[in-house]
Amino acid sequence: MGSKIRWFILGLVFLATGLNFLDRQVLSMTIIKIQDEFNISDVEYGWVNTSFLISYAIMFTVGGRLIDRIGGKAGLALSVGVWSVANSLHGVMTNFHQLLAFRFLLGVGEGGCFPGAAKTVYEWFGKKERALANGIAIGGSAIGAVLAPPVTILISNSMGWRWSFAIPGLVGIVWVLVWMLVPWRKKATKEQPVVVEQEQEKAPKIPFLTLLKNKEVLVFILIRFLLDPVFYFLMFWVPKYLNQERGVSFERVGELFWIPFLALGISNIMGGWFSDRLIARGLPVNSARKWVMGIAAAITLVAPLIAWVSSVEVAILLMAVLMLAHGLWITNYITAISDVFGRYATSTVVGLSGTAGAVSGMVMNPLIGMVIQDYSYGPLWIISGIMYPLAFVLLAIFIPKIKAVDFSIGQKLEKQVVG
Numbered sequence: 001m002g003s004k005i006r007w008f009i010l011g012l013v014f015l016a017t018g019l020n021f022l023d024r025q026v027l028s029m030t031i032i033k034i035q036d037e038f039n040i041s042d043v044e045y046g047w048v049n050t051s052f053l054i055s056y057a058i059m060f061t062v063g064g065r066l067i068d069r070i071g072g073k074a075g076l077a078l079s080v081g082v083w084s085v086a087n088s089l090h091g092v093m094t095n096f097h098q099l100l101a102f103r104f105l106l107g108v109g110e111g112g113c114f115p116g117a118a119k120t121v122y123e124w125f126g127k128k129e130r131a132l133a134n135g136i137a138i139g140g141s142a143i144g145a146v147l148a149p150p151v152t153i154l155i156s157n158s159m160g161w162r163w164s165f166a167i168p169g170l171v172g173i174v175w176v177l178v179w180m181l182v183p184w185r186k187k188a189t190k191e192q193p194v195v196v197e198q199e200q201e202k203a204p205k206i207p208f209l210t211l212l213k214n215k216e217v218l219v220f221i222l223i224r225f226l227l228d229p230v231f232y233f234l235m236f237w238v239p240k241y242l243n244q245e246r247g248v249s250f251e252r253v254g255e256l257f258w259i260p261f262l263a264l265g266i267s268n269i270m271g272g273w274f275s276d277r278l279i280a281r282g283l284p285v286n287s288a289r290k291w292v293m294g295i296a297a298a299i300t301l302v303a304p305l306i307a308w309v310s311s312v313e314v315a316i317l318l319m320a321v322l323m324l325a326h327g328l329w330i331t332n333y334i335t336a337i338s339d340v341f342g343r344y345a346t347s348t349v350v351g352l353s354g355t356a357g358a359v360s361g362m363v364m365n366p367l368i369g370m371v372i373q374d375y376s377y378g379p380l381w382i383i384s385g386i387m388y389p390l391a392f393v394l395l396a397i398f399i400p401k402i403k404a405v406d407f408s409i410g411q412k413l414e415k416q417v418v419g
Contacts, residue, residue, distance in 0.1 A: 017117055021140075021141040022168055040099070068119065072116055119346055130272075226394075230326075245377055285339055306318045337350055
């Protein structure tokens with residue numbers, strides 16, 4: 001029963017991360033109708049997006065900290081519940097200020113999703129299955145990104161744009177009800193940690209400043225700060241790049257842009273499976289995680305070629321390869337955080353790193369616009385190709401061995417090798 005229930009729980013987490021990305025993308029496809037109906041300017045739409053990013057950045061850390069205190073079950077339920085209500089409220093908005101407020105509330109809920117997913121995976125899966133489980137968990141986000149355009153268009157055309165928000169929001173509320181009915185006790189096995197409510201209560205509450213003084217925490221934060229702008233560039237700027245630089249029609253962009261995200265979803269799962277297979281064959285955890293991340297970093301070196309190839313289809317293929325590499329990387333990056341911080345601070349550190357990435361994205365997006373305006377997309381593709389190898393070098397130098405940090409003896413950091 002324990003084995004079956006944990007895979008069912010993982011399936012629910014997959015659905016949650018899928019809803020997370022689907023819900024946030026509905027507005028980008030319905031904004032044309034909303035702008036016409038409510039006379040919302042492009043500047044005001046920019047503030048709407050900023051509103052989401054601000055709350056999302058804050059709640060990545062605050063939500064992660066909260067989830068480490070209350071556990072994966074309650075934490076993820078709270079996160080999905082808040083953003084599902086917020087998403088549904090988009091469907092009844094009547095002016096710009098309501099949209100601004102509802103978008104902020106959406107970020108409040110969505111910020112806790114990935115820390116909650118990481119915490120849940122740690123609670124239910126041992127080190128030999130954890131990377132695959134993390135890959136499946138976060139892989140839902142890519143599938144949500146693939147499904148968002150056709151689902152939104154289908155609902156909007158048949159029922160109106162308001163239902164494009166309301167229906168996914170209602171699905172999220174149903175998800176919460178199912179999630180809360182799942183039993184959260186299981187028997188211990190050799191490879192799976194014991195998860196019971198009492199253990200959550202006994203887990204030490206680590207002072208925030210103690211975490212911020214920890215070298216591993218700072219390295220994980222720095223890596224996310226460096227790499228997230230690359231991912232945001234791919235998400236926010238590629239459609240514009242294809243249209244303006246490559247002459248691709250908006251309709252054709254919709255036909256092509258889902259392909260890189262499909263590659264991302266596949267590689268999220270593949271990266272976790274590959275890492276777990278290496279451990280099963282006797283490779284230490286440290287080596288397994290870093291082998292996959294090193295391979296991913298090497299693959300990203302194809303990025304500068306995107307600016308040079310003449311074929312749009314080949315460019316999309318190279319973008320898919322870049323997204324595939326990101327999927328391999330991010331799955332093992334998040335798993336490495338859980339390997340190091342375990343039940344003490346996994347969600348908090350995932351949250352801190354996510355906040356760093358969101359802040360970096362907010363800072364870098366205007367700079368990206370300046371580079372595009374004054375130069376071209378070429379420098380951005382070059383940067384996209386070198387940042388992952390740089391991040392891997394930093395990881396190898398400053399975290400030479402992935403070790404579990406034990407906060408249980410006072411506030412001293414006692415490191416124990418996990419692989």
